[in-house]
Amino acid sequence: MKLIRRILLTLVFAFVASLVLGRFLPVASTLMLGRWVTFQPVERDWVSLSSISPALARAVIASEDQRFCGHWGVDFVELQAVLEDEGGPGRGASTITMQVAKNVYLWPGRSYIRKGLELPLALVIDSAWGKRRVMEIYLNVAEWGEGIFGAEAAAQHYFKKSARVLNAAEAARLAAVLPNPILRDAGRPSTASRRVLGQMGGVDGLTNCVEG
DSSP, X not given: OHHHHHHHHHHHHHHHHHHHHHTTSOOOOHXXXXXXXXXXXXXXXXXXXXXXXXXXXXXXXXXXXXXXXXXXXXXXXXXXXXXXXXXXXXXXXXXXXXXXXXXXXXXXXXXXXXXXXXXXXXHHHHHHHHHHHXXXXXXXXXXXXXXXXXXXXXXXXXXXXXXXGOOHHHHHHHHHHTTOTTTOOTXXXXXXXXXXXXXXXXXXXXXXXXXX
């Protein structure tokens, strides 16, 4: 029992330390770490939120989590709707903060265990990091193609430009591939990217928490 207690205390300490450091230092995802330890290439250039076009934050909020600025990390309204309509939590209930929790602390794939861990992690992360930092981390760890992580690497790879100068159409194309960045290509317009572009016009006033 003493060994188990020590292990648990160590894990708690490591988690708290990561929350503190995560407020100031670049953060990596578990997918990135997995590629590094298996000697697979990783494209990523960490940049601040102020160095990313506001259009991209608007696009991901429009397509992924329109109540991002209003919830505490978990969208209980959407979660309840998914539980009632589909019999279990799915991507429709996953907030940007929950995706950060998954990307930074957990593993990919669908399971009730991982989803159950995402919920408390997202609440803690939202409180500890705040909306702007959560968005900054999300846009720097999200995968936008095989081995392509973060907005700056994605902008350079697909559009040969800095993430700072992405326009609305390019931001929509990036946001549209997030559900499946391996199979979808942000380099080409798609029905999904046109849908996101249309949604972006309807989130005025819903992105204030990330605007600096």
